[in-house]
Amino acid sequence: MDLHLQGGFYRWSVVVMSLFVSVLVVVEPHHAVASSRRATFTLFSGAPPDPPIVGLCESSIIIHGYQCQEFYVKTEDGYVLNMQRIPRGRSGSGLLNNMKQPVLLQHGVLVDGMTWVLNTPEQALPFILADSGFDVWIANTRGTRFSRSHLTLDASQRAYWNWSWDELVEYDLPATIDFLYRQTGQKIHYVGHSMGTLIALASFSEGKLVDKLKSAALLSPVAYLSHMTTAIGVLAARSFVGEMTKLMGVAEFNPKGKEVANLLHSLCMNPSVDCYDLMTSFTAARKGLVSKYDYEKKDVNMEHYGQGTPPIYNLSNVPRDLPLFLSYGGRDALSDVGDVELLLDSLKFHNGDKLTTLFLKDYAHADFIMAVNAKEMVYNALIAFFRRH
Secondary structure, three states, X not given: OXXXXXXXXXXXXXXXXXXXXXXXXXXXXXXXXXXXXXEEEEOOOOOOOOOOOOOHHHHHHHHHOOOEEEEEEEOOOOEEEEEEEEOOOOOOOOOOHHHOOEEEEEOOXXXXXXXXXXXXXXXXXXXXXXXXXXXXXXXXXXXXXXXXXXXXXXXXXXXXXOOOHHHHHHHHHHHHHHHHHHHHOOOEEEEEEOHHHHHHHHHHHOOOOHHHEEEEEEEOOOOOOOOOOOHHHHHHHHOOOHHHHHHHOOOOOOOOOHHHHHHHHHHHOOOOOOOOOOOOOOOOOEOXXXXXXXXXXHHHHHHHHOOOOOOEOOHHHOOOOOOEEEEEEOOOOOOOHHHHHHHHHHOOOOOHHHEEEEEEOOOOOOHHHHOOOHHHHHHHHHHHHHHHO
């Protein structure tokens, strides 16, 4: 099914910039007592960590009249991930929690779960889903401000940051989906934006997690980067996470750090770089292919992978019967139309009734989560897709 729409888009450049420069603020997980209008907090085990100043539930969800719960999930490599749950809509009516269909929202690169709730309840996807009768869960990957804990490491240590997006595929995504599946006892609708689409596609291509999913929605899907044109985007495409730290010689990619400031200043001096579009410029894949992390030394790659070059995630191996919803925009400099078409070509043998595409001519990368008209342009079709599957 193909849906082609044209419509206005609304860019929040100032909000994007402020979010970008504050995304990795050092904040530890927290614990509190629940009440009907405050957040409920659940830890996976052990004593509660030190509380942060304000959590996502308290700062951005319950203030709008929604119930919200905080959960902490441990990955197999020791990271502690924070998740939020909005179990019902503002009216509080509807089915019991364990009878409502769960939906997991996975954010993009260099941001966290906050990006989903920046707009009003009438415009933001988590609130719209909750008010439509879904059990909504929000993920926060390692290193973001709500997921800065580890069983043995501290975020101030270089070892804490010794990971690439492969670990998000291998550890973070399975931990969150497995936890949600155990909590609800139901298969899950998955929604990923930007990097959230990449880690999902990589996982699906290896046949992982699909047995716990009802469907997957990919907003601004990022896989191939052959057609990227933005200078800063090309740089980021070549140096995501672990590679970025090597480029700068620092353990943490901290947007407030001196090294990053110097890098961005030099890039912004280039007239081809739009420094008001930073979030839409960073990505998590290499140009022309989707592969695991390249250690750039044959012997090190051999040690990790048993071969001199990093293995490729073959996206044509995504199970053909997994319902997929792909939505992309004509003004997206990161998830370029040409690259999405390459992705669709990889999915050309997908069962026809299991693949829905929605193209929006005037949408850019961040519009899928921040545009004030996203409900009419994207979310209504997304919810209809969920109800069909």
